[in-house]
Amino acid sequence: MAKYTPMMEQYFSIKEQYMDCILLYRLGDFYEMFFDDALIASKVLEIALTGRDCGQEERAPMCGVPFHAVDNYISKLIENGYKVAICEQLEDPSAAKGIVKRDVIRVITPGTIIDQGMLDEKSNNYLCCTYVDKGFGMCYADISTGDLYVTENISLSDFDIKSNRFDLLKEELLKINPSEIISNKLTQNDAIDSMITCSEPLSYSEYKEIILKHFKVVSLDSFGLSDNSYAVMALGMLLNYLNNTQKTNLDHINKLHFYNVGEYLYLDSSTRKNLELIETVRGKKGQGTLYHVLDHTMTAMGGRQLKKWIEEPLKNIVLINKRLDAVEELYGNVMASNNIKECLKSIYDIERLISRIVYGNCNGRDMNALKQSVSSLPDLKSELSELSSKMFMEIQESFDTLRDIYDLIDSSIVDEPPISVKEGGIIKEGYNSELDEIKEITVHGKNWISELQNKEREATGIKNLKIGYTKVFGYYLEVTQSYLRNVPEHYIRKQTLANCERYVTPELKEMEAKILNADEQLMKLEYELFLEIRQQIKSQVVRIQETAFNIAIIDTLNSLAIAAVRNNYVRPVMNNNGYMKIVDGRHPVIEKIMKNEMFVPNDTYIDNKEHRMSIITGPNMAGKSTYMRQVALIALLAHIGSFVPAKRAELCILDKIFTRVGASDDLSQGQSTFMVEMSEVSNILNNATENSLLILDEIGRGTSTYDGLSIAWSVVEYITKKIKAKTLFATHYHELSELESKLKSVKNYRILIKEDNDKIIFLRKIVEGSVDRSYGIQVANLAGLPDEVVVRAKEILSQLDESDINKPFAKKKKDRITDNFQVSMFHEDPIENSKNKEYKELSEIIKHIDINNVTPVKAFTLLNDIIEKAKHI
Structure with a gap:
């Protein structure tokens, strides 16, 4: 069998090490792909598939992309779920003997993207590693910013999670939404879209050594990880993966944040989805989310920080008030807020700029973006000096304006540098004397030749002496036969022609070497100087990152203040x-x-006493769900340190917020709508505490009326008697309103509506009391059902009311309850007592009306209550 060509042998030896990647093999000005990689890439990238002689009878399938435009193609491969290995030429092909040396310089995966065009500027791109055993450790990093976080499974005593502890791991993964997950075990993470890779872990001691070496420390005590073996395994796994794929030092990943899940207000994935914090229920970002309302950040760093605050609300009242103090100061000082906003406008994404500098991927334009960003820092610090809240004072004291970084870039990099850093034109004149001399030669070389020619004519008296150039002999002095007697002794004969002689001098040859090599020397020296400048900036990575972090906090606080002013929020x-x-x-x-x-x-x-649970009744579309979610969002906003949309708000510290709003089939798990609903309710009942806020909407509606009402009734009793959580419970089962008289902590509320000729108008107002019907047909009419359908529905409803099909739970006219079970659950008052009770309630309402102080809205509410009470007597 014929052998492969030497180049193909080299290709295969490299490809064998990266079988799970698309290998981009550098050949001149192109990155080529061969065999299966070419077949895949040609379809994904929609480029032509060709072939190349490889030493075999059949040509090797091949396709390629130009090296200067490779980022767009890599991005498309990554988006389609592929990893990409970049195989680069490691030596100059013109100087190579035999096959040019090549090797993979970096593997790009969904979690290791650093290129600006492939990232959402206001979103983190996390690579996550999990180590799963009896417990779990989790570590995640954004290598484009240097952020690194580690946690470990929390014991039940530390964090009250009664369900499977791995549900907590899943919830953390859903919260951070990593682009890529590396784990020692493939756990059930169907709700996560990330690329998941199973990796055989190294030993604890090996991972420990990797961690110590990376952070340049001698003990894990530096991070408080000595007693957290699972966290060490996850962190070591992540750093080892980065070392193997990035193949460069990772100096920008220099700070470790170890956190406890219990430090933050707990929000499960259902709650995040239902409250539409970062994405809408339909999975769309932007309008319709809480983040979109709050986001007035001027920098990408601030945008990412704001998202993190929304996703991780605080539980510490001291820290919350510290943020609120800072927001309040800007809220009350619009001029300072606007000045800060103006300073922030010209600041680029410093976190990702410094990451590219550390990686060695930056160019002159990145340097100037950093310079422009730094130029705004003195003014920003000056604005901070005028603020007195504790948070701003702490930032101002540690705020580094990075003046030396600005001076270095300003003195070295031209104002409009080219994209490439290896083709010259990037370093300013005056920065380096040797470079200036080379530039002088390049720019003024011909002038020097002309001046030398005139100089030699005067010195020798040879009036027709001229300097010429050929590719064979280079520069020369040409003297005609008539002036040969005037040729000086230091001229060296180079060539004899029919009517003249050609000479050279040491001075001419020296200048020739400079001129001919000037361009090459210029590009080489400029690149070397650029690398020196980059290294100087890289050595200050910690300072720059700290400044970037402070900018992100300032931007986030100012964004919250702007949102509060524009939307009329209160502290x-x-x-x-x-x-x-x-x-x-x-x-x-x-x-x-x-x-x-x-x-x-x-x-x-x-x-937490008499008003722990509100049972809210009213028709669909009346606003029950909106009302309950707004309460949850107001509470969440307060916990992130934001002002809230209200006239006044006094809010307690919560430990968790749970919402169960709507449900849909989960066909991948074989679960019906009702099964999904019950699973969510189970999770809430198992994990809520008396310090939790529960938002429950239409519990039990996914099954029959009897079953659903029974479940809803039981859930209400369990929450009020066992959990004692703060709860908003919306329901169509108006029978649940009877619980107000049975359970001290339950209060009834309803959505006001106005009836007009069998039509309803939603007034969106929550008032005390309950409704005794669902108004479903009226809502259907509003939705535009054909009149024939609506009329027929009314006829059927009338027949059902007459036959009392929902007995024993449905109330007949006059609220007579005849079923023994129903009587025992509610009360045993006869009809007359019921009437007397209604008269008494109506009398009390009228008796306590203060006609002199009642507002128009309250008057309307009272009148509506009186009419409703009168209808049922």
Whole structure:
């Protein structure tokens, strides 16, 4: 069998080490792909598939992309789930003997992207490693910024999670949303879209050594990891993976953040989805999310920081108030806020710029972007000096304006450098004397030749002496036969022609060497100087990163202040007393989306005694879900240190927020809508505490009326008696309103509606009391069902009411309850007692009306209550 060509032998020896990657093999000005890689890439990249002689009878399938445009092609391969190994030429082909030396200089995977064009500037791109055993350790890093976080499984005593501890791992993964996951075990992570790779781990001692070497420390005590073996395994796995794929030092990953999941307000994936924090329920970013409402950041660093604050709300009241103090100071000083905003406008993504500098991927334009960013820092620090809140004072004291970095770049890099760093034109005149001399030769070489010619004519008296050039002999002095007697002794004869002689001098040859090599020397020296400048900046990576972090915090705080001013938010008063009092609360997202309709605010009161649970009744579309979510969002905003959409807000510190709003089939797991609903409710009941906020919408609606009502009833009892969590419970089962008289901590609320000729108008106002019907047909009519369908539905409903099909749970006219089971659950009052009770309630409402102080809205509410009460007597 014929052998492969030497080049193909080299290709195969390299490819064998990277079988899970598309290998981009550098050949001149192209990166080529061969065999299976070529077949895949030609389809994914939509480029022509050709062939190349490889020493075999059949040509090797081949396709290629130009090296100067390779980033776009790499991005497309990564987006389609492939890893890419970059195989570069390690020597100058013109100087190589035999096959040019090549090797892989970097492997690019979804979690190791650093190229600006492949990243969302306001989102982190995390690579995550998990080590799973009896517990778990998790480590994740964004190598484009240098961020590194580590955690370990939390014991039940430290964090009250009663469900499988690996559910906590899954929730953390869903929270950080990594682009790539490396794990020693493939766990069930169907809800995560990331690329997951199973890796055989090294030993604890090997990973420990990798960690110590990377951070240049002698003990894990430096990070508090000595007793966290799972965290060490995950961290070591991540650093080892980066070393094997990036093949360069990672000096920008120099700080480790070890955190405990219990430090933050717990939000499970359902809650994050239902509250639409970063993405809408449909998976879209931007408008319709809480992040979009709050994001007035001017830098990419601030945008990423704001997202992290939203995803990790605080539980520490001291830290929350510290943020609130800073936001309040800017809220009350619009001029300072605007000045800070102007300073931030000209600041680029310093975190990712310094990462590219460390990687060696930066160019002159990156350097100038860093210079421009640094130029704004003195003004920014000056603005901070005028602020007195503790958070800003701490930042101002440690704020480094990086003046030396600015001076270095300003003195060395031209204002408009080329993209390439190896082709010259990047270093300023005056920075390096040797470089200036070479530039002088390049630019003024011909002038020097002309001046030498005139000089030699005067010195020798040879009036027709001229200097010429050929590729064979280089530069020469040409003297005609008539002046040969005037040729000086130091001229060296080089060539004799019919009518003249050609000479050279040491001075001419020296200048020839300079001129001919000037361009090459210029590019080489400029590149060397650029590398020196890059190294000087790289040596200051820690300082630059600290400044970038401070900028991100300033930007985030200012963004929250701007959002508060523009949206009329107020500072929440935080407490540890277990109560929430919101006056005229609003949904921060919905009120921004509503254009022609004014948002109707609502009050909320919940405590840990008599008002722990609110049962909210009302028709679909009336606003129950919006109201409950707005309460959760207001609480969450306060926990991140933000002002809130309300007239006044007093909020307690929560440990967790759970929401169960809507459900859909999970066909991949073989779960029906009702099964999904019950799984979510189970998770909430197993993990909520008395310090949690629960948002429950339509529990039990996925099954029959009897089953659903029974489940909803039981859930309410369990929460109020066992968990004692603060709960908003929306339901169509108006029978649950009876629980107000049975359970001290339950209060009934309803959504106000106005009925007009069998039509309803939603007033969006939450008031005390309950409704005794669902208004489903009226809502269907509003939705545009054909009149024939609506009319027929009313006829059927009338027949069902007559036959009392929902007995024993449905109330007949006059609220008579006849079923023994139902009587025992509710009360045994006869009809007359029920009437008397209704009269008494109506009388009490009228008796306590203060006609002199009632507002128009309250008057309408009272009148509506009176009418509703009268209808049922």
